Amino acid sequence: MQGHFYKPHCKCPGKKKKKCSCGAKWAFIIDVGINPMTGKRKQKKKGGFDTKGDAEAAAAIMLAELQQGTFVEEPNTLFKDFADSWYKYYESTGTVKPGTVRMRKFTIKNLLPYLQYLKMKDINLATYQNALNELHAKGLSHSTLVGIQNTGKMIFKWAMEKSVIKSDPTLYSYIPRTRETVEQLEQKNEEINYLEKEELALFLEASKTKGLERDYVIFMMLAYTGMRVGELCALKWKDIDFEQHRISITKTIYSHNKSVKEYELLTPKTKSSTRIIEIDEDLIKVLEDHRARQNEVRMRHRNVYHDKDFVIAKMKSNYGYPEYIGTIEYRTKRLIKLTNLNPNITPHKFRHTHVSLLAELDIGLQEIMDRLGHEDDTITKNVYWHVTKPKKKEASTKFADMLRSL
Structure with a gap:
């Protein structure tokens, strides 16, 4: 040799x-x-x-x-350095939404304690799998582990493309799962948080009589349309067809550094999120009243007004800028406390509330999913089945009664 x-x-x-x-x-x-x-x-x-x-x-x-011709001379690059290079490249592509970029940075931070000072070429399947096992043992959720695994695969795939490593240690790795016992499955009762119709009526009345400025229109929009909070904050007047009673959802909002003035309009969360929502006369009237008050503010502060056509625009300061999502979260907590309702209700739970009310009206699951802009969503399905469960039991009883009468 x-x-x-x-x-x-x-x-x-x-x-x-x-x-x-x-x-x-x-x-x-x-x-x-x-x-x-x-x-x-x-x-x-x-x-x-x-x-x-x-x-x-x-x-x-x-x-x-x-x-x-397959020889790769693996350099002595440390994982922490290569992961940092990959992150900067990933961020610079300009094709990834800011929220996803932040999530990748978070997942890299989770991997660093186990891999940061190891050379890329020395990380094998056992080493990488041990990192996933340790993170699972710490109690991280399955969805968080999925994000970490996806980021790890992207980093090592890029390392393969750059001839930094000869083999991908993530290729046969897997996400650990905790097997639930029969007793746990039997006792499991996942709480589904949403407002019943009487509770929603109480909340909306409080937003009208005890709410801060724009509270009523904000929560009417969330409750009556099921739109996401980011979609509401990004909504513009040109997106509302007052004659046809329709709202077009075409964008969502991202605020940089939690600053009202540093915002970015992005495409919706998924392809199915781009949709048209039919609305009723009551909501149209609320929107018309809100637009009239907004026009007064616009004229009063026209020299400084940020006139970009936003529906839920600020009216006390930073005039015209789109409302910050965190402000709506704070206002939700305030009204929930005033009405003594479920403290677990967040702005996002109004989507679940919308689902529950539509289900009570016998609207089909697929039609509800289309209205919410969901291709698939476990929580939406759980809310739907929870609300329609009594009707399914009633159907079974009627079916048995019919057979007995033959």
Whole structure:
């Protein structure tokens, strides 16, 4: 076999090196080509083998890769450095939504304690899988682990493309799951949080009589349309067809550094999120009244008004800028406390409330999903089945009664 095999760190004196007794490791050195700049041969060394046979086997693999053109000279890049380079590249593409970019940064932070000071070439399946196992043992949710796994796969795929590693350690990795016992499954009763119709009426009345400015129109819109809060904050007057009683959902909003003035309008969450929502005369009237008050504010502060056509625009300061999602969250908590309703209700729960009320009206699940802009959503389905459960039981009873009457 081509190559030179030796023990570079042998400490045995003189001729005893032929019969090494100091426990030094074997190494090899082979030619890997010609340096195009100097014309001199390039050599590759590798050590740390327990036996000469191990060194010969590794050298044979390297020679075969050289002959097949698949040899990759893996650099000594640390995971933390490569992950940082990948993140900057990922962020710079400009094709990823800011929220997704933030999520990738969070998932990298989760992997760092287990991989940061390891060389990329030394991370194998066992090492990577152990990181996932440890994160699962810490109690991270399955969805969080999915995000971490997806980010890890993207990083190591890029490493393969850049010839930083020869094999992908994430290829056969998996996300651990905790198997629930029969007792846990039987006792499991996931709480579904939404407002019953009487509770919603109480909340909306409080928003009208005890709410802050714009509270009534904000929560009427959330309750009557089921739109996401980000979609509401991004909504413009041109998106509302007052004659046809329709609202077009075409965008959502992202606020940089939680600043009202640093916002960005983005495409909706998913393809199905772009939709048209039919609305009724009551909501149209509320919107017309709100637009009239907004026009007064616009004229009064026309020299500083941020006139970008936003429906839920600020009217006390930063005139005309779209409302910040965090403000709506705060206002929800305030009204929930005033009405002594379920403290777990958030602005997003108005989507679940919308689902429950439509289900009570015998609107089909698919029609509800289309209205909410969902391709698939477990919570929406759970709310629907929860509300329609009594009707399903009633159907079963009627069916049995029919057969008995034959």
